[in-house]
Amino acid sequence: MVSDRTLRVVIKPVVFSICLVPLALLVWRGLNDGLGANPIEASNRFLGDWALRFILIALAVTPIRIMTRWNPIMRFRRMMGLFAFAYVVLHLTSYVALDQFFDWPAIWKDIIKRWYITVGMTAFVLLIPLAVTSTKGWIKRIGGKTWQNLHKLVYPAAILGVFHFYMMIKADFTEPIIYGVILAILFGIRIFESIRKRKPRTA
Numbered sequence: 001m002v003s004d005r006t007l008r009v010v011i012k013p014v015v016f017s018i019c020l021v022p023l024a025l026l027v028w029r030g031l032n033d034g035l036g037a038n039p040i041e042a043s044n045r046f047l048g049d050w051a052l053r054f055i056l057i058a059l060a061v062t063p064i065r066i067m068t069r070w071n072p073i074m075r076f077r078r079m080m081g082l083f084a085f086a087y088v089v090l091h092l093t094s095y096v097a098l099d100q101f102f103d104w105p106a107i108w109k110d111i112i113k114r115w116y117i118t119v120g121m122t123a124f125v126l127l128i129p130l131a132v133t134s135t136k137g138w139i140k141r142i143g144g145k146t147w148q149n150l151h152k153l154v155y156p157a158a159i160l161g162v163f164h165f166y167m168m169i170k171a172d173f174t175e176p177i178i179y180g181v182i183l184a185i186l187f188g189i190r191i192f193e194s195i196r197k198r199k200p201r202t203a
């Protein structure tokens with residue numbers, strides 16, 4: 001059994017540091033010519049990959065709790081969600097700053113003309129209220145039930161994130177399909193659990 005103190009003082013900082021590894025890897029590759037012929041595209045894609053992975057990791061916390069009955073894992077859900085949002089922001093920033101050089105009219109044109117950008121942007125917009133209301137203060141302010149309902153926005157955001165990836169690909173769809181299957185399994189576990197909970201127990 002892990003004590004509350006070990007969780008707070010040891011495990012949480014370790015997990016936090018691990019979540020920074022992809023970013024550190026990207027910086028290291030950037031500084032060592034490790035991003036190939038098109039470093040802007042490579043870093044944008046790398047950040048997009050990790051944004052989606054962290055959304056899936058955040059969504060996996062509750063199903064893991066359901067399956068393992070290890071409740072302390074819930075203490076990592078907010079951290080995973082905020083890392084997901086941070087990687088999405090970095091992904092968006094790399095597109096706005098490095099890819100488009102802050103050319104706002106061109107960015108706007110992209111958002112309305114290229115469907116995969118429209119979908120990615122919608123996913124990002126859905127995640128904003130979740131990041132803003134992630135603190136305990138906000139849970140108190142809007143009430144637990146409203147907060148829970150609001151945070152269901154992560155489901156459409158995750159679906160759109162996978163769809164965004166799928167839409168931008170021209171040939172090999174394996175990776176977005178794998179993410180889609182993982183998402184479906186995570187949803188399936190939640191649905192199964194809520195049906196199980198609702199069933200009246202017999203004697």
Ligand code: HEM
Binds near residue numbers: 046052122165
């Ligand atoms: C929840 C939000 C988002 C997620 C999860 C996400 C995820 C991804 C993923 C996984 C990729 C493919 C990476 C690869 O090829 O390995 C990608 C590519 C891309 N995303 Fe996003 N994205 C999101 C939002 C956005 C937004 C808001 C924009 C810009 C407005 C954007 C612009 C792009 C661009 C330009 C590419 C690369 C396309 C290319 O190189 O041809 N994404 N994204």
